Amino acid sequence: MTGIPASEPASTSSISAVSDQLAAAQGRGSAAILDGYSRSVMNTFGPPKRVFVRGEGCNVWDVEGRKHLDLLSGLAVNALGHAHPTVLSAITGQIATLGHVSNFFATPSQVALAERLTGLVRPEPVEGPGALRQAQGSVEAKVFFANSGTEANEAAFKITRQTGRTRIISTEGSFHGRSMGALAVTHNPKYREPFEPLPGDVEFIPYGDVDALRAAVDDRTAAVVLEPIQGENGIVVPPDGYLAEARRITSEAGALLWIDEVQTGMGRTGRWLDSSREGVVPDVVTLAKGLGNGFPIGACIALGPAAALLGPGSHGSTFGGNPVAAIAGLAVIAVIERDRLLDNATAMGDRLAANITALDHALVDHVRGRGLLRGVVLTSDVAPAVADAALDAGFIINAPRPNVLRIAPPLIITAEQIDSFTEALPMLLGRAQGARA
Structure with missing residues (x-):
C-alpha cells in the first residue's frame, strides 16, 4: 500500500517550502507583483490598485506595510472583518476533521446551516403601513447551497423555469451576477450586450414604481426579481411599501417573488434580511457575500410550493454546501447574534x-x-x-x-x-x- 497516512502531520520541510514561496512572492514588492498579475491573470477586473497581504479586524495592510481602514468589506463580504478568531477556529477545526465529501452525502454542518437559514427567512409579523402579517414558520423552506451570489441566483432562475412559465420581470439598474442566467436579469447594457443573446423573456421596468410593476405582471409571469436596495446601482432605496406591494401583486398573479439579498442580507442593513422590514416572505431568496465572511458560499432558499420545484438531477454543485463553507456560515451567524x-x-x-x-x-x-x-x-x-x-x-x-x-x-x-x-x-x-x- 502506498500513500501518506491521513494521521501523519505535514512535514516541516513542505510547510517551509510553502512559506518560502509566499515570502518570496511578497518580497517582490507591489510593482513586480502587479506586473505578474498583468501577465498571468485574465484582465476581467482591470489593474488592481493595491496588493494586500494581511488583515485584522477592520484593517488591512498592503505589501509595503501601509495600513488601510476597510470600509468596503471586500464588497460587503467580510461582515466580521478580517481574521475573525471564531470563524478562523471553526474553519480550521472543520477542515482538519472533514473538508469535502460531495453532495452524495450529508454532513452535520450543512444541515445545521440549512436549518438556521430557513428560520431566518420566516420573519416575525410586523406592524405598520403596507406590512404583511404572516406567522413565523407558517411555510416550508428549503435551501440549495452554492458558492456565490451569482450561483445562488442561477439556482433561483432555474426554479422560475419549473413553474411552467418563462417570463421574468426585473428592474432597471438591477444587478444579479455575471453568469448567463444571472446576467439575463441584470439590467446594465455594458454587462449584457457583449454576451447576447441571453436567456430570454425578461422585461425590465423602473425600480420602485408600483404602477409599472402592477402593469407588467400578469398570468404569464413566472417571477419578479428584486433587490431590497440596489447596491451596484448606487445604493438606491425603493419607496416604503414597495416590496409588500410586490408580494401582493405576484401572489395575485400566481407568480414567484424572488428577492436578491446577496448584498443586503446577513445583517448588512441591521436585519438578517432587509426584506423582513416590511414583513415580506418571498418565494425565493438568495444570499451570499456576508454569509461566509470571505469563505465562498451562497444559498438559494425557496419557500412554500417553490421549495419543491427542483428535484433530483435538476440542479447541482460540486462544492456547494461543503462542511467547511457551512461551518463558516454557522460561525458568522453565531457571532452576529452573540455580539449584537x-x-x-x-x-x-x-x-x-x-x-x-x-x-x-x-x-x-x-x-x-x-x-x-x-x-x-x-x-x-x-x-x-x-x-x-x-x-x-x-x-x-x-x-x-x-x-x-x-x-x-x-x-x-x-x-x-x-x-x-x-x-x-x-x-x-x-x-x-x-x-x-
Whole structure:
C-alpha cells in the first residue's frame, strides 16, 4: 500500500517550502507583483490598485506595510472583518476533521446551516403601513447551497423555469451576477450586450414604481426579481411599501417573488434580511457575500410550493454546501447574534450618515441606504477620484456610480473608526475636486 497516512502531520520541510514561496512572492514588492498579475491573470477586473497581504479586524495592510481602514468589506463580504478568531477556529477545526465529501452525502454542518437559514427567512409579523402579517414558520423552506451570489441566483432562475412559465420581470439598474442566467436579469447594457443573446423573456421596468410593476405582471409571469436596495446601482432605496406591494401583486398573479439579498442580507442593513422590514416572505431568496465572511458560499432558499420545484438531477454543485463553507456560515451567524451586530450595524450606519450630513459639504448632496450599506450621493461626477484619494489616505471605499460613493464596512466597525473616516472626508472631497479642476 502506498500513500501518506491521513494521521501523519505535514512535514516541516513542505510547510517551509510553502512559506518560502509566499515570502518570496511578497518580497517582490507591489510593482513586480502587479506586473505578474498583468501577465498571468485574465484582465476581467482591470489593474488592481493595491496588493494586500494581511488583515485584522477592520484593517488591512498592503505589501509595503501601509495600513488601510476597510470600509468596503471586500464588497460587503467580510461582515466580521478580517481574521475573525471564531470563524478562523471553526474553519480550521472543520477542515482538519472533514473538508469535502460531495453532495452524495450529508454532513452535520450543512444541515445545521440549512436549518438556521430557513428560520431566518420566516420573519416575525410586523406592524405598520403596507406590512404583511404572516406567522413565523407558517411555510416550508428549503435551501440549495452554492458558492456565490451569482450561483445562488442561477439556482433561483432555474426554479422560475419549473413553474411552467418563462417570463421574468426585473428592474432597471438591477444587478444579479455575471453568469448567463444571472446576467439575463441584470439590467446594465455594458454587462449584457457583449454576451447576447441571453436567456430570454425578461422585461425590465423602473425600480420602485408600483404602477409599472402592477402593469407588467400578469398570468404569464413566472417571477419578479428584486433587490431590497440596489447596491451596484448606487445604493438606491425603493419607496416604503414597495416590496409588500410586490408580494401582493405576484401572489395575485400566481407568480414567484424572488428577492436578491446577496448584498443586503446577513445583517448588512441591521436585519438578517432587509426584506423582513416590511414583513415580506418571498418565494425565493438568495444570499451570499456576508454569509461566509470571505469563505465562498451562497444559498438559494425557496419557500412554500417553490421549495419543491427542483428535484433530483435538476440542479447541482460540486462544492456547494461543503462542511467547511457551512461551518463558516454557522460561525458568522453565531457571532452576529452573540455580539449584537445587527444593532451595531444600525447604530454605526446612522452615525456615519449623520456625520456626513453634518459636514454640510458642497459636494455632498445626501446619504442614502440603511445600516452599514450606504451611498454618499455627490453633486458632481467625482466619486472615482474621491475613492482614489481615500485609498491614498488609507481608507477603502468604492464608486459604483460616477456620483456615488459606496461605504459598506464590517459589522464590527467602531464609532472611532467611523469618525476617523468622516473627519477625513472633506479633505478627500477637496483633493478630488482639485484633481478635476
